[in-house]
Amino acid sequence: MAKRWALSWSGGKDACMVLDQLVKQGEEVVCLMTTLPKETSRTFGHGESKELIQAQADALGIPLEWIPCSFDSYTENFISELNSFKRKYELDGVAFGDLYLAEHRQWGENVAKQAALEAIYPLWMKKEEALLALKNFVESGYRAKIIRVSNGFLDEKWLGREIDTSFLNDIQETGICPMGEAGEYHSYVYSGPLFRYRVPVKSGEILELETTKRMELSLQ
Structure with missing residues (x-):
């Protein structure tokens, strides 16, 4: 019998691939x-x-x-809302898109435990498998743009790029994690097999933040 999952959703490629994998496995x-x-x-x-x-x-x-939250009470807010969703959706567990950072997994497992839910990490892998994971995304049929980069790793020329074969080739030259697991870059998925229609987005201005640069997207 399929279990009922809540998915921690950032809007990026990792969360999207978790969704894709769970659906293919017959989960709900x-x-x-x-x-x-x-x-x-x-x-x-x-x-x-x-x-x-x-x-x-x-x-x-x-x-x-x-999940409305404050930086000072993030974990408490997350657990409180998770308890509410558990009742509303009759949840069995919560799924996360983390890849290999142990401290991230420990946090997710802890908040799920506090809500008496199972925590799963469908994409969990070894660090050296990240390149293959990116290749799998490129070949998955989903479409995503780079919307944020960390100043210490990538410059603004990466903003707005599609995560495609060209991106796959170029990211290997940078020396960073190909999947951006440490926050080197973030993405926004706008189309793909599970989407009923393409989200109509257009690129906007680039904002300089404290440690990152972000490209503003807007709906067309």
């Missing part, structure tokens, strides 16, 4: 969850607008739940 993803810091009103992971994340959920046909 009953809601997407996205954290929204009260201090910024933009997503915690990538700094995206609410409208862009909602547009993805609409295109996928999966309910989206926001």
Whole structure:
């Protein structure tokens, strides 16, 4: 019998591949969850607008739940909302898109445990398998753009690039994790096999932040 999962949703390629894998395995993803810091009103992971994340959920046909949080009480807020979603959706567990950073997995397993839920990491791998994971994404049929880069690793010329074969080749020359697991870059998925239609996005201005640069996307 298929289990009922909530998926931690950043809007990027990793979360998308978790969704794709779970669906192919016959599991049921009953809601997407996205954290929204009260201090910024933009997503915690990538700094995206609410409208862009909602547009993805609409295109996928999966309910989206926001987790309002504060930087000072992030974990407590997450657990509280997870308990609420557990009751609302009759959840069995929560799925995360982390790849190989042990401290991230430890955090997710802890918050799930606090809500008496199972935590799964469908993409979990060895660090050296990251290049193959990126290749799998490129060949998956999903389409994504680079929307944020860390100043210490990539410059702004990477912003707006499609994650395609050209990107796969070029990222290997940088020496960073090909999947950007340490936050070297972030992405936004706008089309693919599970999307009922393409999310119509256009690239906008580039913003210089404290340690990163972000390309603003907007809906057409």
